[in-house]
Amino acid sequence: GCSSTGSSNDVIKLGFIGPTTGDAAIYGSSAEAGAMLAAEEINAAGGIDGKDVEIIAYDTKADQTEAVNAYNRLRDQDGVIAVIGGTLSGETLAMKDIMVSDNMPVLSPTATAVEVTQDAPNIFRACFLDDYQGAAAANFSADTLGAKTAALLVGAGNPYSEGVSKAFETAFVAKGGSIVGTESYGTTDKDFSAQLTKIKEMNPAVVFVPDYVQTVGPILQKAKEMGITAKFVGADGWDGVQVEYADAAQGNYFTNHYAADSPSQTVQDFITAYTTKYDKVPNSFAALGYDAVYTMVSAIKTAGSTEAESIITALAATEHAGVTGNLKFNENGDPKDKEVTIIKIDGGELKYEATVVN
Amino acid sequence: MPVLSANNITMQFGGLTAVDKFNLNLEPHELVGLIGPNGAGKTTIFNMLTGVYVPTSGDIILNGQSIIKKSTHDIVSLGASRTFQNIRLFKDLTAVENVKIAYHNFIDYNMIQGMFRTKKFWIEEKKAQEECLKLLDIFDMGEYANTLAKNLPYGQQRKLEIARALASDPKVLMLDEPAAGMNPNETEELMNTIHFIRNKFDITVLLIEHDMKLVMGICERIIVVDYGKTIAEGTPDEIKNNPEVIRAYLGD
Amino acid sequence: MDKSKRRAYIINTIAIIALYIIFFVLIQTQTMNKYFIGIAILTCIMIIMAMSLNIVAGFLGQMALGHAGFMAIGAYSSASFSIALFNSGTELPNIVVLILAMAVGGTIAGIFGILIGTPTLRLRGDYLGIVTIGFSEIIRIFFVNFQPTGGAAGLKGITKLVNFNNVYWITIIVIILIFTLGRSKQGRAIISIREDEIASESAGIPTTRYKVLGFSMAAFFAGIGGALYAHYQAFLEPSKFGFMFSIEMFVIVVLGGLGSLTGSIISAIVLTILPEMLRGFAEYRLLVYSLVLIIMMIFRPQGIFGRSEFSLTTAIDALILRKNTKNTVDGGES
Amino acid sequence: MLKVKDLNVHYGKIHAIKGVSFEVNEGEIVTLIGANGAGKTTILQTISGLLKPTEGVITFNGENVNKMPAHQIPVMGIAHVPEGRRIFADMTVYENLIMGAYIRNDKEQIDEDMEKIFLNFPRLKERIKQIAGTLSGGEQQMLAMGRALMTRPKLILLDEPSMGLAPLLVDEIFNMIQTVNDAGTTVLLVEQNANKALHIANRAYVLETGLIKLSGSARDLLVNPEVQQAYLGG
């Protein structure tokens, strides 16, 4: 290798790791798109003390081995000084031990599993933890929607879906509600009629479906066809559902990082810039990828150095007001006091409904 | 006491009775021919005798032991081996390897000894190599020992199959049309070989063949089947002049 | 052991040691960074996987599309074992733990090989292929749902025990063992089944027993590969062991040449390194990779080596011979 | 009718046919005899287009055969009963015969021809619904012959049709060949059974390792001491 001795002088190299091919491509490529947009904006605004930020992005195919290879390469061949990633919990956990022993400054935009940041002083994340928004959704369902009964529809084998729904269950029961049934589906399932038929019979007030748009969309569509009247509630994976599944999602709620109709200039600018650049509406992955880069860059600026230890120290103390809210970290490296926004889907638009802080 | 006997064996394929209550008694050291029209059931009889097919009914006794329902490889170790009507060699292996595979049961080391190549491995392999080469030499095939079976001339392939069948040290050797595709000279040579191995290894030979020169020339006894049933049995001379056999098989 | 064999042994031993010294120097002088070391380790593991798969696919001639399942069993069982061992406060040196874990992973995978092979190996060709896919998917789904090993979220907290040093020697040993297996009476019996099962039975080979033996040996070595993988990655996700991974291994074996162990080795090296070399292509990476695969297959349909083995001795002889004919009229003994 | 000129065929590096020339005239029975591996099968396969010659010309009724795609050759009137029979093992006997008439569209005459074949081979009629792969060797040979005749060929190439047949059937097959020939089909016959072949043939060529070594009228060759020595077991 020729560039194995740290970053060269005129650019500051950051790594990005996430799946951009294979089954999970949609997550990695959204987060990557957000990250790239942020870097572009930062460079247009003068970069870091005049140096451009360069993001080197590697695909993982959502495969743990690939993730480790990608990370090793970013470190040894490309000489990045910090990493944005991984995008999925699994790939991030696979890289965790090496990242920790390298003391690499890492900010994962979207890895939600609890262990990602545990015992890892150099690893941070921008997203909520699973329990965090699960509880928020439960509180909202119980308090605001006044639901006494809820059914869970969970993606089995999908840690995100399982984690969030477990948190929902705990919080909902703590509020005195009862879970009338839990149905699950496999990660590659496309046919949900069997499960929904059963849920219809249970007749709950709320159905909690924490999953991503491409799964939630068809579920909502089918539910509507079957005439299920319960309210559907979801989590940040729903972001984007208003575009293609507006009818089916009408009148339902989900927890998110920000509201598209928020008066915040940051949010509006982001949405405009993203839509212009990519010709599509950003989802939560894109927003988190975007914020992660800004946060990391802000920490590097504060550190005034490309040296790992000072970036980590700076990161731990950083506070960044981003699209997804005000990001600052607790001692674990997880977001602290991050607000959960409740969104209502109305007429193909995402409408701000409430803000919940756990 | 016969080495191999079949009592009323029958084989049905769906509605078709390919072999019908067939009986056979092979005495030690005999050289017997099994002839009959195409489709008479000769190969099917071989398949039953060697455990490739399980007879619909009837019993087969090899060396005093019933081998009905025994698997082919067990029957081989009990002393009956065969060749095939359509040559079935291990095409991508050399001639000597083909023979060595059938010599399998006489090579004595286990997998661990083989993988770690203990002394036993070397001794046993050396012995196997020598024995198998010796066998090839009997068929004048020493020069072909390291030739891939598929590259052997046709006649040599036929002989290799016989050598392979002999490697398992059978008491009964069954040959299915060994001279098929051979010209008269090659057939002549094959006749001598069959005679020779029968005496050298002191075995019983049962052979199917349509070449009457070969059958009449070396068989001591001939069994004629038609439609799965024995229609005649006797010495070559008796068979040659049996009107029933002439009608059904020989033509005039 | 005759003279030429002894000579081959000596040449190969020298080559193995020389290769190790080269790596050792490269690593010590840090000419080879961690990224390359990581790839080298993975390559070793993939060599073991490909060689072991070659026992079923190449020697036995069966279409086995579920090798990832056995690897998963080996990985999970060895990892659970080492985790339990460390939790019990063992004082054993790491290499001993690794060897024990490999033994556990290999044995359990081998046992599953017997359990799965016994009923299924009477199926032929593509039917066997699909059943092996089926079993390996069932194994994967089991680990997705099995909470004691972390379920879908994965198994964490495995101690990293594998480094280039130990994986190199373990790979060499596995290579040698699989080679010698192929050239023993058991190996011959297994190969004869590939050539012609009916003829093999008729030559007195208990084909069912040897099929199961071949299958379980493949599973055993796959389990060892899995154990190494677990203790290199230090984290296991069930999704890693999906259908596509089995296919990937199968591709390696076919590309190397079914039945050619040296082919498997070369092909494992090429196909592990290729995707890394293509990283620069970003989203076009897999497009290029698949094109390379198609083109390689069209130009070398029988695989890199077909069924033959690459022999260092022969290669050296060929080199010397060429030199000799060039330089002197009389090649003579060398 | 059929003219083979200076034919050379290679299998990779193996030079199997080394400049063979011969011809078959309309109405004749010509036989090619030779030891195993002499190249008889190779020649027939080249005529029917399954193999491409490296050199040489094959003309049939004046038309250059080796320039046309192999599947056109049966349309020209050349049928080939291949070595090892090559019947469609998973199809029924009936379907095999119908496949023989693939290039024809005259339904009634197809039925007629089939009846004729059944007259010659009653065993086939008995087994009309049997899956061809389970027929015995001899039965398969009859089927292969029948299938080829279904194309209504002008020239039929026969590759060791008597191989593996019972003596009675061998006679029958040779009678068949005679009948087919009498009915106007020209025959090129490859045989191991040189004796029988020479008895029904008009002319013969003796092939040895890819070269024609002798040729002449069948009658002459039958009494040729060289031939007797090498191929007639005399």
Added chain:
Amino acid sequence: MVNLFLQQVINGLNVGSIYALIAIGYTMVYGIIKLINFAHGEIMMFGAYFAFIAATSFQMPVWAVLLLSMTIMAIIGVAIEFVAYRPLRNAPRLSALITAIGVSLFLQNLALIIFKPEPKVMPKIFPEMIIKIGSIEISSTTLITIGLSLVFMVLLDLYIRKTKQGRAMRAVSEDKDAAILMGVNVNRTISLTFALGSALGALGGVLYSVAYIQVYPTMGVMPGLKAFIAAVLGGIGIVPGAMLGGFIIGMVETLTKAYLSTTWADAIVFGILIIVLLFKPTGILGKNTREKV
């Protein structure tokens, strides 16, 4: 309860008929060149994309959407055979299998680059209606899916069994040289087989995407694998077997999810497949012909 069950049976028929259509493509190609055409799932995916484009960008009527998608994929199928499989016609079977895997990966990643990973929502191209039989509700889409599948399957089966071209296909699949000697144009017959198989695969893709409303680059993988299993279950190479296998897999899958377990559904489907094959080693309709020796 009974109604619920019947409802689930209809769901099963719906998925099953799609699996069956896709499985036929596998089986036909397998039958003729003994190749598991791994790219078949991707043929189906591209078929769905073309239908999506035709229906959204060009607002074509439904018959035109189907015709267009099937025709384009028939052509692409033939092209794939020509470029990637024909050069390997005489190579070992498994080599061709590897190119098929290569083609599959290639097409999938090509789609990823062209169409991006986000799923597109397939419009409802069939007239929308709910048909009530007793208290069971069936959507017109379901009925049309099942109906179309059945019609095409029956036509194809008749074609293969009764016509000259169909017989030629079987002849080529058994022995290419012998087929040539009968005057069969082998290349054309193989191309035809790919065309038919790919067109049916495309139809399956369109129906699948209409039923599950999405089109995305990896959509062919799972139904492709399921259809492959279906083909094997029914006896690979046998068209009616593929149909039967497709319906069985669809039904088992749906009923397992409804009554046994959703997390283990795929494992159970595989389990059943394995058990069936253990008792019937060449698939349900596979001929159990012992090799004649």
